[in-house]
Amino acid sequence: MKEAMYYSGDSHNGTVKCALCPHGCHIQKGKTGICGVRLNNQGKLFSTNYSMVTGIHFDPIEKKPLYHFYPGSSILSVGTFGCNLQCVFCQNFHISHPSNMEILNTKSVSLNRILKASIEYKDNCGIAYTYNEPIVWFEYMFDIAVPARQQGLKNVMVSNGYINRKPLEQLLDVVDAFNIDLKAYTNSFYNDICGGSLQPVKNTLQAIAKRGKHLEITNLVIPGLNDDTKVFGEMVKWIAGELGNDTPLHINRYFPSYRLQIHPTPTETLLRLRTLAMEMLNFVYIGNVSQGGDLSNTICPQCRKVVIERSGYSIGSKGIDNQGNCAGCGRRIVVL
Numbered sequence: 001m002k003e004a005m006y007y008s009g010d011s012h013n014g015t016v017k018c019a020l021c022p023h024g025c026h027i028q029k030g031k032t033g034i035c036g037v038r039l040n041n042q043g044k045l046f047s048t049n050y051s052m053v054t055g056i057h058f059d060p061i062e063k064k065p066l067y068h069f070y071p072g073s074s075i076l077s078v079g080t081f082g083c084n085l086q087c088v089f090c091q092n093f094h095i096s097h098p099s100n101m102e103i104l105n106t107k108s109v110s111l112n113r114i115l116k117a118s119i120e121y122k123d124n125c126g127i128a129y130t131y132n133e134p135i136v137w138f139e140y141m142f143d144i145a146v147p148a149r150q151q152g153l154k155n156v157m158v159s160n161g162y163i164n165r166k167p168l169e170q171l172l173d174v175v176d177a178f179n180i181d182l183k184a185y186t187n188s189f190y191n192d193i194c195g196g197s198l199q200p201v202k203n204t205l206q207a208i209a210k211r212g213k214h215l216e217i218t219n220l221v222i223p224g225l226n227d228d229t230k231v232f233g234e235m236v237k238w239i240a241g242e243l244g245n246d247t248p249l250h251i252n253r254y255f256p257s258y259r260l261q262i263h264p265t266p267t268e269t270l271l272r273l274r275t276l277a278m279e280m281l282n283f284v285y286i287g288n289v290s291q292g293g294d295l296s297n298t299i300c301p302q303c304r305k306v307v308i309e310r311s312g313y314s315i316g317s318k319g320i321d322n323q324g325n326c327a328g329c330g331r332r333i334v335v336l
Helices: 111-120 134-150 165-172 187-194 199-210 229-243 267-277
Strands: 007-009 016-018 038-041 044-047 055-060 074-079 124-129 154-159 177-181 214-221 249-253 284-287 306-311 314-318
Touching: 007 044, 016 044, 044 134, 074 111, 111 124, 111 134, 124 134, 134 154, 134 165, 165 199, 177 199, 199 214, 199 229, 214 229, 214 267, 229 267, 249 267, 267 284
Parallel strands: 074 124, 124 154, 154 177, 177 214, 214 249, 249 284
Antiparallel strands: 007 016, 038 044, 055 074, 306 314
């Protein structure tokens, strides 16, 4: 365990208030917050998942997904356990909301071991904080990210974006790229399906864009819950207007998982929403589908040439120059 960075305590009754995310949990002695991992131990708040890793792998960076940040490279991906949202459709519920901590397969991994592996692995561009929600292991992530940046490695955060402004600003000093899961564009969805609210996520997205960090967005489309064409259109309009029309959007197919067991998203729905999104955004992709082709390729919005061909997580031909621009017309495409 390690003492948490964002909290305040009450010396009279021993309760603490966590200030990491918008929940602002008031936590009694011996209890944890909503995330299940930030523990009040004798009037001090501790991160119980510090360095307790459930997954560590070299992944294609496209798997995060990041399509416009060092395409074709590998990235060391690290995850622990816990989450500050309660999504009923969670794809990683076994580590985000473990039912039995005693059988959770964790191992302690030192900062030096992670840094050493990242530096030595060929074609590795950096470290991704992913698998479960990295916000709830803020201290471990930050302690890795600072020396990683000093070593010339890139830091990538895959997150739900449910974080308060002050800790976010601290992360923005060391994280280079984000994929934020914008789960829906209604507060009722966040309240009823995820146990959170929409506005804090929008605030996070705006803060990332304002700081000029690389940003991609994922939206998991769930039949009957967040697939309304009008609402989706409002979301895309907001992304284009507030974050920029070059913001890549990944529209992903839902499959039954955890507590939500409804039919998978029809491909026709994904194609319909992609067509709508492409009216306002330059880079729109469909994920979690068997067919690839144009659904995952990157096309230059200026000359309309295919500049990156993808098959699954593999990269084919790349029509981009060493600066990340389209080799045909010079239009900016990716970060290299």
